[in-house]
Amino acid sequence: MNVKTIRQDFPILRTGIIYFDNAASSLTPEPVLEKMMEFYHEYRANVERGVHRLSQKAGEEYANARSKVADLIHVKPEEVIMTKNTTEGINTVASGLAWQKGDRVVVTNIEHHSNLIVWLRLKKRYGVDVEVVRANSEGIFDVADFERAIDDRTKLVTVTHASNVLGAITPVAEIAAIAHERDALMLVDGAQSVPHIPLDVREIGCDFLAFSGHKMCGPTGIGVLYMREDLLDEVEPLCIGGGTIKDVGLDYYQLAQGPHRFEAGTPPIAEAIGLGAAVDYLQGIGMDAIRAHEARLIMKMYNEMVAIPKVTVYGPEPQRRVGILSFNIEGLNPHEVALALDVTAKIMIRSGAHCTLPLMKDVIRHPAGTVRASTYLYNTGEEVDKFLEGISELSASLT
Ligand SMILES: Cc1ncc(COP(=O)(O)O)c(C=O)c1O
Known part of the structure; x- marks a missing residue:
């Protein structure tokens, strides 16, 4: 290197x-900026809406970006949802699962506000219990604390992969295994890990992984939510509208399958293409x-x-x-x-x-x-x- x-x-x-100040946001390299300019200079059009060549090309590049991200984290392209940032990905999971009073969410005391207050809102709205696992003073967890905290009422365990303050790396694969033993889902906040460490979703075994493009040499305004394929139909999108449907009548609608279901309206096309270039850049190194x-x-x-x-x-x-x-x-x-x-x-x-x-x-x-x-x-x-x-x-x- x-x-x-x-x-x-x-x-x-x-x-x-x-x-x-890279944990807040990274710098952007020229190849990413050039790729975004290529979109504006050469095929500036909306995606998936037109048969003309510009729209076709933009759609192709948008799909390529999704595939590149999928390759980076070792998942299928269909499991990659383009979001605005990590925060939107976490909110998508929080608002999209069906919550009932008495359901339990397990979080930790080292989370970024984006992976905490969304769960506290569920407590206020639906009476969901929010159980907090505490790290020691260095940000290190005793995995046995997760064994104790996750029970058969736990619907979701949500943990940061790396603390944005202490830098401590969380044993997410071990925690995911405990969550799954108890039939709970596992969300990993990958904002501080995906940009910096080789990451394989198959090894972690999580159901959701959220991260941001702007922390990994990509542009602002684009992020990713990985969602396990079989959950795509179960989770209600945060936003619906154009681009998310299979069929619509005046008194009904049927949502599309796959990641498009979650990408309402015109997506941040240049930003997604830029993120694809950022992935190329990181993987090239x-x-x-x-x-x-x-x-x-x-x-x-x-x-x-x-x-x-x-x-x-x-x-x-x-x-x-x-x-x-x-x-x-x-x-x-x-x-x-x-x-x-x-x-x-x-x-x-x-x-x-x-x-x-x-x-x-x-x-x-x-x-x-x-x-x-x-x-x-x-x-x-x-x-x-x-x-x-x-x-x-x-x-x-x-x-
Ligand atoms: C661990 C962690 N989670 C979530 C976020 C939120 O990221 P964003 O502001 O890109 O949504 C950050 C941002 O610093 C973070 O460090």
Whole structure:
């Protein structure tokens, strides 16, 4: 993997910035932008509505994008639903299953708000019980806690594959096996895993997997919900309308089968095609290589960060995480740290609660949140050095 060559594909990097806010959103490489421009320049038309050549070509490219995504996560194209983002995918599952009072959803205390409040709404609306499994202070689970929490009333277990704050990787395959033993469904929030680690849905054995294009070198406005084939007819779409039907009369409608059932109205065509190009881009480099590169960066970042005075690092040892590192500097608000690094060294990092207030309250116990640095394929060891230098200087300035 040649990072120097890869960096040339990302025009923003030419401005001299160091981008460590990848967990929030990644940068977009030229081939993705070019593919989207190709759509606008050469076959800008709606999909699946016309017999003319432009519509045919756009439809073909849209279908290709679906197949590329399916290939990335090892599922059938028919099981790939194009959404807006991870949040929409999770909402589709929450609103689409038939809930009854007393049904149970098992979640965890490290979830992003997008994988928590949708379930709390079910509690309010239908009297669904929301059972919370707690991670330890590093974001690591005892799988036996899932054995205890999942029972025959559990309809769904929903867990993040990697914490967007602690970086901790969750043993989703083991949890899915427990869920299935008890006839519960399993949803995996793959927002922080699909972009960074080789992932095979068949190995995880989940029923749903949601993720976002904008975190994996794709454009904004496009995401994916994998849904196991035999559930496609069972789950009620979030939105219905044009494109989702098989037949309509003035007093009836029959929904289509397959992913189209969930893709109401004109989809984000350029964005879906761009996501397909992003998948090509990532696979061209290789997910194994990306994972190995990020593992090296986070190892270095973690090992040197824990040695800096006044710094508290959260989360597990680097081997158990994706390229995410949250920390605080004693005496400084997280936003002050993030601002200082931007102003002094053009380093972009995130600060605050990262849409995980319960995790801040329950696990980290730091109401102001944390500072978070997160890596991707274009980051380098030299950038990590500059970042660590910046943190060391800030820490030293406090003494
Ligand atoms: C773990 C996790 N889940 C869900 C989301 C929501 O993603 P999106 O805003 O793309 O819907 C994020 C975004 O940061 C995330 O990190």
